[in-house]
Amino acid sequence: MLEISLEPRACECCGGNDLEPVWSNQSIVTRATNTWKFPFNVAVCRTCGFCFASPGPKRDDLARYHADGLAGHKEIGLPYSVDARMAVLERYSAPDGVFAEIGGDQPGEFHRRCSPLFGKQLVVEISEDTPAELRSVHDLPENSVDVLAHYDVLEHVSEVTEFLVACCRALRPGGVMICEVPDLRLYPRNLLLLEFEHVNHFSAATLNAIAEKAGLKLIELGHICSRPYGFLSVFRKEALDVVVPHTGGRCESIDALACVRGGLEQIRRAELQIEIVRQQLAIMGKSGKKVTLWAVTDFLRRLLAGFTLPESVTVVDSDPRRQNHLENDGLRVLEPKNSIEHIKNSELLVICAPRYKAEIIEWIRQQTGKTFSGSELVVLGSGPSGETLT
Ligand SMILES: [Zn+2]
Incomplete structure (x- = not known):
């Protein structure tokens, strides 16, 4: 696994260095040829309110990461x-x-x-x-x-x-x-x-x-x-005309902090949703009920962290290049077109790519005649009324 290294970044908006670190986390992601560990930080400039990653990824590492692209499917x-x-x-x-x-x-x-x-x-x-x-x-x-x-x-x-x-x-x-x-x-x-x-x-x-x-x-x-x-x-x-340096002031800075804290509250809710899905999968797995997890995304990786999928659960992704992306978890990713029977007989569909919810449900309806809805459907990263949050 390759790891993105970090370096301090000054504020590009005002040139200052008086930064308030707000949040740190990391993601694991598989690209075209390598799996990467990507640590990330969020900081707010106390002088002008610009919010950015500092320390942020080193330029060369980021260029290598983007060059190892997995373009849209x-x-x-x-x-x-x-x-x-x-x-x-x-x-x-x-x-x-x-x-x-x-x-x-x-x-x-x-x-x-x-x-x-x-x-x-x-x-x-x-x-x-x-x-x-x-x-x-x-x-x-x-x-x-x-x-x-x-x-x-x-x-x-x-x-x-x-x-x-x-x-x-x-x-x-x-x-x-x-x-x-x-x-x-x-x-x-x-x-x-x-x-x-x-x-x-x-x-x-x-x-x-x-x-x-x-x-x-x-x-x-x-x-x-x-x-x-x-x-x-x-x-x-x-x-x-003469450019007046932007200082943003206290309001921009305080508002930026409030926006990040609001975002963190959404993440806390998403993690709670993932924990509830884990419990549901464990219960369904015990009685051998079939479940389909759809799309290898950051949400799926968060679900899999420290959790072993029951055997009756299958992971699918319509991009064939992702078939080996969960090797480290001991899982093989199947293509939906090769898993029609499993999908059709699944009692729960977990969509891990919320932006594609409509396309996925429609594809399944066309291929199997089944429409997942109500308690048979969970969309990770969606709000309480089903709205997409990413
Ligand atoms: Zn600044």
Whole structure:
């Protein structure tokens, strides 16, 4: 197993070092070729309120981890709303211009619908198991891009300022950068703190403060995004007046702490839900009742930690590359299409990938005629009324 090493990070928003550590945890994750131990921390800058991972992952380790990519699995549908992206992009179309997306992992339908809006499209993708000509924002020529977009990328970037300066450099003067990131203000309503790969937890104010220093002026904010729990910021490359350093003040800092504490309360509830499922599995296992656990995710790994699955329980994942991902737990992951009888005869379905709940239930209905609902269905990482928390 490889381990991500950590190093201290200063606040990229105000440059300060007066940080309040709020939470530490770790995740184990299997990527394309290696299993990684990923420790993570959440801290809040007392000066400006920027919330980020410090100590955070070392740059080289993080690059190796991301290069060991396990890209999205196409057959299960797009986990984002193309319509929400198009609604924004149509306002910034440039029929003779260049559109570049950073992190455009298997963009499919999204880029097909973008093509009438722009003369040329480019994709910058660092994951090695996806085809892409451009591997870094630094590969984009200077002053060459009219509209540059990145969706749920910036929360993964350790050197935010450096990244945004490179984005600004690639844009033509007057060019536009469209950015979506998870919204720290919404953490009390979700489980995003468990997303161990996120090294930045932005509010609109802290992202704006960092972008301003990179030469980007905020021109639009939005709260309807292509993925849940994010916010949208649109910036224009233009010469700024004197940039006043962002200090955020006590309110931003106190609010950031409150948002993290709200997120921790959601995690506590999720752990309670996992413990209840363990007890249920143990009882059902004793009488040989069949159960299907669906998707190898962080939720499943948390369920398996220190718990031995009864023999009547099967783990499935529709991505065949995950079949060996639970080797350390002595488990083989099966593909749903090879486990139809087990799924059909299961008295409990535990979905460990809450975002895919609808697709999974529909797939099972089509393949087996059975619809899991009520007490036969548990969705890990969902709230008391079944709402998805990730
Ligand atoms: Zn700060």
